[in-house]
Amino acid sequence: MLDVFTILTKGGLVLWSKEYVSTVDSLDYLIQDVLIEERAGANSYVHDAYAFQWTLANEHELVFVAAYSKILQLPYIDELLKTTKRHFLSKYASEIKALGQRSAVYDPESGEGGLPTFDGFEEDFGLILAQLEDKQSHKGPKKPRKFEQTKKFQSSLQGSKQAPSGDTDAIDEDNIAKNLEELSLRRSHRLAGKKKSSSAKGSADTSENDSDAPKKKKGAKKEARTWEGKITKGDLQALDYSAGTADPDAEGAEISRLVDESKMGNKTRDGFYEVQDFDIGSSKEEEEEEEEEEESEDEVRPSTSGTSKGGMFSFLRGITGQRELTPELLDPALAKMKEHLINKNVAADIAEQLCASAKSNLTGKSIRGFKSASSAVRDGMEIALRRILTPRTSTDLLRDISQARLQKRPYTISFIGVNGVGKSTNLSKVCFWLLQNNLKILIAACDTFRSGAVEQLRTHVRSLRAVTSQGHGEVDLFERGYGKDSAGIAKDAISYAKANRYDVVLIDTAGRMQDNEPLMRALAKLVAVNNPDKIIFVGEALVGNEAVDQLTKFNQALRDFSGMSQPRQIDGMILTKFDTIDDKVGAALSMTYTTGKPIYFVGTGQTYTDLKNLRVEHVVKSLLRLSVGLATKLVYPLRPGAVVLPLACKVRSWQPVVQSTPTAISWSRSFASKKGKEEAKKGGKKATEEDKTVEFTFNVDEITSRMSDSVDRLKKEFANMQIGRASPAILDSVHVQIGSSRMSLRDIAQITIKDPQNLLVIVHDAEYLAEVDKAIRNAGLNLNPVVDGRAVRVPIPKQTKEFRDKMVKAAGKSAEASKTRIRSIRQDAMKDIKREVKLGRSQNEGSKLETQVQALHDKWIKQIDQLLKAKSNEITSL
Amino acid sequence: MQILGVEVDDNYLTTRHILLASIAIGVIWALALVLSHPSLRWIPSPVRRQMSNTILLVGNSQSGKTSLFSLLTYGKAVETRTSMKENEGNVILRDPEDVRIAAGRVHDSMHLYLTIRFRQQHTLRTSAIHLVDVPGHEKLRFKLADFTPIAGGVVFIVDSATVSRNARSVAEHLYELLTDKNILKRSTEICIACNKVDLPGAIPLDRIRHHLEEEITRLRQTRTASLEHQDTDAEEIDVFLGYEGQDFSFDHLESAVTFHTMSVENGNMRDVVHWMADAL
Numbered sequence A: 001m002l003d004v005f006t007i008l009t010k011g012g013l014v015l016w017s018k019e020y021v022s023t024v025d026s027l028d029y030l031i032q033d034v035l036i037e038e039r040a041g042a043n044s045y046v047h048d049a050y051a052f053q054w055t056l057a058n059e060h061e062l063v064f065v066a067a068y069s070k071i072l073q074l075p076y077i078d079e080l081l082k083t084t085k086r087h088f089l090s091k092y093a094s095e096i097k098a099l100g101q102r103s104a105v106y107d108p109e110s111g112e113g114g115l116p117t118f119d120g121f122e123e124d125f126g127l128i129l130a131q132l133e134d135k136q137s138h139k140g141p142k143k144p145r146k147f148e149q150t151k152k153f154q155s156s157l158q159g160s161k162q163a164p165s166g167d168t169d170a171i172d173e174d175n176i177a178k179n180l181e182e183l184s185l186r187r188s189h190r191l192a193g194k195k196k197s198s199s200a201k202g203s204a205d206t207s208e209n210d211s212d213a214p215k216k217k218k219g220a221k222k223e224a225r226t227w228e229g230k231i232t233k234g235d236l237q238a239l240d241y242s243a244g245t246a247d248p249d250a251e252g253a254e255i256s257r258l259v260d261e262s263k264m265g266n267k268t269r270d271g272f273y274e275v276q277d278f279d280i281g282s283s284k285e286e287e288e289e290e291e292e293e294e295e296s297e298d299e300v301r302p303s304t305s306g307t308s309k310g311g312m313f314s315f316l317r318g319i320t321g322q323r324e325l326t327p328e329l330l331d332p333a334l335a336k337m338k339e340h341l342i343n344k345n346v347a348a349d350i351a352e353q354l355c356a357s358a359k360s361n362l363t364g365k366s367i368r369g370f371k372s373a374s375s376a377v378r379d380g381m382e383i384a385l386r387r388i389l390t391p392r393t394s395t396d397l398l399r400d401i402s403q404a405r406l407q408k409r410p411y412t413i414s415f416i417g418v419n420g421v422g423k424s425t426n427l428s429k430v431c432f433w434l435l436q437n438n439l440k441i442l443i444a445a446c447d448t449f450r451s452g453a454v455e456q457l458r459t460h461v462r463s464l465r466a467v468t469s470q471g472h473g474e475v476d477l478f479e480r481g482y483g484k485d486s487a488g489i490a491k492d493a494i495s496y497a498k499a500n501r502y503d504v505v506l507i508d509t510a511g512r513m514q515d516n517e518p519l520m521r522a523l524a525k526l527v528a529v530n531n532p533d534k535i536i537f538v539g540e541a542l543v544g545n546e547a548v549d550q551l552t553k554f555n556q557a558l559r560d561f562s563g564m565s566q567p568r569q570i571d572g573m574i575l576t577k578f579d580t581i582d583d584k585v586g587a588a589l590s591m592t593y594t595t596g597k598p599i600y601f602v603g604t605g606q607t608y609t610d611l612k613n614l615r616v617e618h619v620v621k622s623l624l625r626l627s628v629g630l631a632t633k634l635v636y637p638l639r640p641g642a643v644v645l646p647l648a649c650k651v652r653s654w655q656p657v658v659q660s661t662p663t664a665i666s667w668s669r670s671f672a673s674k675k676g677k678e679e680a681k682k683g684g685k686k687a688t689e690e691d692k693t694v695e696f697t698f699n700v701d702e703i704t705s706r707m708s709d710s711v712d713r714l715k716k717e718f719a720n721m722q723i724g725r726a727s728p729a730i731l732d733s734v735h736v737q738i739g740s741s742r743m744s745l746r747d748i749a750q751i752t753i754k755d756p757q758n759l760l761v762i763v764h765d766a767e768y769l770a771e772v773d774k775a776i777r778n779a780g781l782n783l784n785p786v787v788d789g790r791a792v793r794v795p796i797p798k799q800t801k802e803f804r805d806k807m808v809k810a811a812g813k814s815a816e817a818s819k820t821r822i823r824s825i826r827q828d829a830m831k832d833i834k835r836e837v838k839l840g841r842s843q844n845e846g847s848k849l850e851t852q853v854q855a856l857h858d859k860w861i862k863q864i865d866q867l868l869k870a871k872s873n874e875i876t877s878l
Numbered sequence B: 001m002q003i004l005g006v007e008v009d010d011n012y013l014t015t016r017h018i019l020l021a022s023i024a025i026g027v028i029w030a031l032a033l034v035l036s037h038p039s040l041r042w043i044p045s046p047v048r049r050q051m052s053n054t055i056l057l058v059g060n061s062q063s064g065k066t067s068l069f070s071l072l073t074y075g076k077a078v079e080t081r082t083s084m085k086e087n088e089g090n091v092i093l094r095d096p097e098d099v100r101i102a103a104g105r106v107h108d109s110m111h112l113y114l115t116i117r118f119r120q121q122h123t124l125r126t127s128a129i130h131l132v133d134v135p136g137h138e139k140l141r142f143k144l145a146d147f148t149p150i151a152g153g154v155v156f157i158v159d160s161a162t163v164s165r166n167a168r169s170v171a172e173h174l175y176e177l178l179t180d181k182n183i184l185k186r187s188t189e190i191c192i193a194c195n196k197v198d199l200p201g202a203i204p205l206d207r208i209r210h211h212l213e214e215e216i217t218r219l220r221q222t223r224t225a226s227l228e229h230q231d232t233d234a235e236e237i238d239v240f241l242g243y244e245g246q247d248f249s250f251d252h253l254e255s256a257v258t259f260h261t262m263s264v265e266n267g268n269m270r271d272v273v274h275w276m277a278d279a280l
């Protein structure tokens, strides 16, 4: 049986509600866990004893929710929601409209402008429900629903939608409508004039006058607000440009040797963060471009629809009025958005879910004349992304620590994750920051598995002590060697810390692959025994789909192997190597979406100060920014003389290692791909203009160009992944400061390969030799040029085996990402073809296109494999 | 296409109208930009504040924002759920009668609603104010920054019955509000409305004040010591609420902060409504 049916506004006002069983405060959970978390793309949700289904009426910002006992199977709920929604919206059209229009002012005397009452709806609802239940009972029993289906947000609806055959459905619909009509007739007789006229007027209203005055008003108001929002953005920008005037604080010489001061705390910004300037500059440009693109799309659409309806009216509506976002309008824009997100390294199924959620939130909404579906999708997605990335709980660790201090106990944080993601390194960075805040810290060496792990921490502790000699912070290492039970060591460390008044215990754990059961069990035990205050997952910012798998399995292990009734879960994440991912920040999104937990920090480089708080706006902006090809590389350069962390575990005695590895893989501009796209677009558009009757826009050339674009990108990435082999592309990013102007090295010099280990830079004007030398040296590329007559010779340093392996891995990752892109282009193409076949393209043609696309897909995938093989060989053979 | 019986070329019309419309929009935008330009900051803030007629309702989830909003905007406190979006409305502020439960409740099919009566002859302000109920859910709080630039006053609602338990999260929300760029810049007046005083667990106003001050003193320390954000801009990091070396007190702020008790449940909200009328 149905337990509760509620109609509420997105603002949280309950308009009408029928409770067959009281309670169900879990409705708030539905709102918080599903609707606010952007999971509305799913269509059912289970909480405690209840199953929920809902439907949104976005044009009026209403939500219809039905709740029933989760053990029941009520296949008619979907229909109930839809029918009720339709009926409610038409019956109370004028009331709902009044509710949405904010200009009205409540007058207590006349009661005008107040919240309308919907008492009369109860009878109608009862009727709808009775009929649907009745219809259901005639159909006979069904298989019990699988509980997991709802739990995993899978659609139990699909089944129910297919179950009734089309015919009976139509009859039932008619029936319901007829009965409702009778009902309202009866009532209007009973209730004399007033009510009848209002409801009749109401239904007439909605169907036609969509672009009525009050609505327009609402629109105008909205605009005013975003405008206000823009002010703040403007202010921000103004400030960005003037930033960097702050005076650098003079610190002790020791620190400046060990710590990259400019990145320290809140001290200075010396234009170091190229990111910001590029960020705003380029995104602006792109937005404009995008806008153009959207407008041109728009122009095509109304004109085609205009011919059918004809005349001035529809045309004017195209400009000033509102159009409703239909699934047909949204789908292409959403498909684009999905691909875009995947390109930004967002895990594929998360991109899918987000787009589904966006669809359910946007369908039915009206957009004003100049706005296109794709910009509506973009705006909707921006809000969704912000919601997801904004943490739900406080991320103020220092505040937590001070609380623990009051309770006279140490605050414990354990760092977990797969191998080689930088757990110990980032633990040390966190430690450094805590030391700056004068805390007493104990590091527990609980990686008793990998040899060298303890020594690595010892080295870190030594260097951390060296850099904090001035403050009151203290750091010690708690170690018990290898091979022992890590849970026990952590336990001892915590009691030791308690006895000796440490403020914080940082627990380093062994890296483990998520599928290694014995190690995962050990981790679950460590957590269960010690119940740390925070369990922080350390993950690489480079991961794509893998991120979801890692997090899910770690959480799963913590749950399954803990043996506790209320097992702990990951509390938050640290994302490492954030400096190497350009604007492909998708992992940040995948991880927060998967866990619902915040990203505490991001690691942005190789010094202790390269730990930052994640800025939500930054990630949102990066995710929505157009193509990578356009964005100029975002590299956080290592400053000359900056000290690199002792990363390798083999370092026995600690010495400042000055830059022994390249700092970042950078992508450079790719204009070619951009042009290709534009041409493809032009081609596509022409086609639609020429034959207006058939609107099949599918174009194999476009697919080819998109696929080749993404392989081009891979090639570029590979080119920059050089190892010991001279390639002029390495110097692409070098800029030379001459006088007051900054010039690209390529413009003032010729770069040639002297031999596999040497590049030769022949400077056109010998006067600039010194500048060029300096520029290459300081480019953060870890190069030591030698001035040699009129030229500068650039020897390419040899690399260690370990580094090569890493490089091969990175190449593999890039190739995998590239394949993912190809696959998703193929998938989308197939979908497009299917859709066009449905719309009337011949089956034959369709399957021909499909074969073509498949062939393209295979070809490019093969080429990627070849590229990867060649690259790996190149890296290892040198 | 035919207009007034004259044959007009479709394309010609389309482009011309689009052109005209875009020019119009462009002009409006330009105006908007000029008015919002930072150089106009020389206008003293009291004057600017006077130009605003917007009051924000801010506070943690379940504190009673939407209930108050509904009562003021529609004269009726309906059942509510967690807000997913802001509510906006225009309200004529009237002096509410201090209704007791029995007097104000009406029965409406199956629900009990509290409705409020107003002293009709006594409007506190002739023109309507723009009331915004900002959702309190953590993930939606970023919306606050969309509204602070236009706020003439902020009512920060606290659940008096749970505040001693939730002091930290309430203080964190309040801290976010107090360090908002626009609130700081414009010294927006703030009323801390201690709601739900009808509940047995409600604690008195001065204890709430004390709790919050204590918490903000702590927060102030940890927040200023936190790591910088990626590409931080200068303005956000230099905020330090109150005086260094002294415990935080609301008296140290540029913005005037007033405390009032309130019970939406009982229709007791006279102080807060009067504050709203005075703040604008």
Ligand SMILES: Nc1nc2c(ncn2[C@@H]2O[C@H](COP(=O)(O)OP(=O)(O)OP(=O)(O)O)[C@@H](O)[C@H]2O)c(=O)[nH]1
Pocket: A012, B059, B060, B061, B062, B063, B064, B065, B066, B067, B068, B080, B081, B082, B083, B084, B134, B135, B136, B137, B195, B196, B197, B198, B199, B262, B263, B264, B265, B266
């Ligand atoms: N006892 C009592 N309950 C109140 C009072 N004011 C509001 N409530 C109840 O508190 C609950 C939450 O109120 P809302 O107005 O929805 O809370 P909100 O601040 O809008 O919450 P969000 O929308 O989640 O930010 C409702 O169940 C109200 O009935 C009051 O003065 N006394």
Ligand SMILES: [Mg+2]
Pocket: A011, A012, B065, B066, B067, B080, B081, B082, B083, B133, B135, B136
């Ligand atoms: Mg609310």
